[in-house]
Amino acid sequence: MPKDEFDFDDPLELNGVALLTDEDTSGAICECFIEEFLRMGWNHKQILALFQNPAYLGMNMVLQNKGEQFVRDQISDAFARWGKWVEWKTPIALPGSARVSRAVVGVAPTTSANSQEPDESPTTRRDAASSTPEACAPQARWEPIHFRQSIASACACGSDGPCDSRSVPAAPLDPLGNPAPDLTL
């Protein structure tokens, strides 16, 4: 995308597009993406990492406009509708939301289709990974999310926010929480 100013003499320059901007569809796009990834088997932490990643423009747009608490609430609600219980262990303090980020509707899944092991549910999977929650510092305040920061936030230790634990490798993690490969392109 060109970063310089518009050149109004450029016959190809796009000077304006009429849009139906009065409609805020942030909630709908948020809900849609959560459900799409949820259906594919992603857990709540992995989906939140996508919203935090500026490379996913549609999802990141919602987070930037509405804040992370809004996204977390939407994730919790969507998981609850699909019968999955989500609990955020590291609630973030964001302006404009005092809601406890915990789903209160829906029922816990009776069985997990992918595995008979109850540990496969999103919540318990995260719980199992975060055996040392005290090692993680919760995100203290809202800051603009940088690409590398957002990758690092999907920490393997189970934290929803940035982690300063020495037990976790310093290498950046991919959106699935794995160490990002060192690419030599």
Next chain:
Amino acid sequence: MSNVFNWQLGREMEFPYDAAFPDQQFAFVFNLNRCIGCQTCTMACKSTWTFSKGQEAMWWNNVETKPYGGYPHGWDVKTLDLLEQSNPGGQTWAGEATDVRAPYGQFKGKTVFEAGMTHIGAEGANRVLGYLPTDEEWTAPNRFEDNPTGSQKGSKGRYFSGGEALPQHKTWFFYLARICNHCSYPACLAACPRNAIYKRPEDGIVLVDQERCRGYRKCMEACPYKKTYYRPTTRTSEKCIGCFPRVEGRDQAGGGLPMQTRCMSACIGQIRMQGLVQINKDGTWKEDRYNPLYYLIHVAKVALPLYPQFGTEPNGYYIPPRWVPRPYLKQMFGPGVDAAIERYANPDRELLAVLQLFGKDQRICFRYEIKEGTKVFENEIRGKKFALYNDTIIGYAKDGTKIIETTVEEPFHVRNAKHANSI
């Protein structure tokens, strides 16, 4: 002009030739709720078919950001505008949706063929109403959209700087992936003065005969989707060939079975499904209840044609994005939008299973079968009762070979870090 029946419009319409339908028709469904605009499909097509000299600005498959973008620039807005000028205020739909002969009601306006008849130019009435995009409009796909660009020269092992500072979208948008729709009433074919464009009787794929084409570009002017391209090195027009060797089953990877096109197979988001559907003598779809395309388009009605009002009866269908304002979607996909989104957002047991077929195998799925599984949970979603069953869906190839078997609650595998970038 002949009178032909267009089931997408629910009525007869004018077309320069008599109706002639293939035994089977190439068709596809794209789920726009899942497209992330990664352009993997675009590059799969480019690296297979259009990598030669003279094809630089030729993108048989492209993904554009709507509503800002389009390739060529403004292709749909310009055609819609021409139709509106031809029939001011008259481009409307009416009537009730009925059966397969009028699933979206009836279109009361003018198609590109009908509007062309009253569009008198220097050579008399046009066969098709259209316009020829300028060279500039073809040359830069995704210009002013959201792909990172820069003036830096790339180098090995280094990313472009500033990529993380992409412009932030302030409002709704979505990605629209497009290929040639291999229309049942192709405007390119109708406009060709050389009869160089033909529709294959075996699969309905529309091709340009390179021996007959003389590069008059009437097809480029006529195609409302702007999916034919001029090649200056050969002075002929070229277009998407529907990867016909693969559809014929001649790609060795398919073991002799019909395969989906390269763009469908390469889609990492699994948003695409392509197949062949049976066609009746009158051009409507023959009932084939367990063909996944027939199910999505005529039973569940979640997939809708792109700009059906153009009148070419395109064979590309889209599951509309849920978050986009309805007036925009209705202009793009017709009056079936509300019902499609309602159904997609509140899927029933069969739809949830069929959606799992997308992107699972390169071979074309001709039939599916569902084996009932256990109930996972019951709940209420958006005021409606919902129950999730972990059914198993099985897909079969043309010869009955089982090619897909998966469950609604798919296993989720994460490749470990050591092999994250290996094949």
